[in-house]
Each structure stands twice: as structure tokens, then as C-alpha cells.
Amino acid sequence: MMIIGSLLYGQIPVTDATANANLGIQISQSTQQLTQLQQSYKLMKEGYEKYKKVNSYVRQMGQLQNMINHQKQAINNANLCLRKAKGGRFSLKEVETNLRQISGSVKTVQALLNDNLFEMTDGERIQIMENELKKVKTANAEIRVKLIKMSY
Secondary structure: OHHHHHHHHHOOOOOOHHHHHHHHHHHHHHHHHHHHHHHHHHHHHHHHHHHHHHHHHHHHHHHHHHHHHHHHHHHHHHHHHHHHHOOOOOOOHHHHHHHHHHHHHHHHHHHHHOOOOOOOOHHHHHHHHHHHHHHHHHHHHHHHHHHHHHHO
């Protein structure tokens, strides 16, 4: 019987007040760290969203400036073609077609920049702008080629 009594005594849980207090402090600190980490994540996510939006706008602005520059060049070259064609030896139908293409692309881009007109992501908007920029570049190059041919 004595043996049974000593075995029963060995199974009584012993509590360490210091260990419990330390565990409570650790839980409290971990909770604070988790809260801080969640706040940091939220701030970083908001910052990233703002960065994506700004980056998209900067990219669109660069494409828009490039398109404006090509349009200006095309108009200047078309005016030079017009001056050279006054003698009546040259047809300007291709130049007129190219200017219409540029005008159409500019109208498309203007519509894209109006957020209320199209429901699309910035990525889709940028893709369309890139396509319209290619059209403007091509039309501008064709006008430049026409001007060079008229110069000889």
C-alpha cells in the first residue's frame, strides 16, 4: 500500500509560479508583436498599391508623351510634304491617310484616359496605349519616308 501511496503522490502536478508568469509575459509580448506585424503588413500593402498605381500612371504618361512627340513630328513632316507638293507632282493621299490614323489613335487614347468610359485594368489600358503608340509611330515613319522621297 505504501508503494501505491507514493506513486499517487508523484502524479500531483507541481506549478511553478515564475514559469507561469514568464509564459504570460511571453504571450503578451507575442500578441503585441503580432499586432505590430499586422499593422506593418497593412502599411506595406497600402504602400505597394499606391506604388503600383503611381507606376502605372508614370508609364502611361511616358507613353502619352512619346505619342505627342510622334504626332508633332508627323504634323511637321506633313506640312513639309504639303509645301513640296504645291508644284502638283506629288500625291498626298498616303499622308492624309497616315494623319487620319494618328488622329484615330489620339482619340482612342483620350478615351482611355477617361476612367468612366472603359472598365479595364491599368494593364489593359497600358496594352491598348502601347498598340496605339505603335500605330502612331508607323504612320509617322510613313510620312517621313514620303517626305524623303519627295526631296529627291
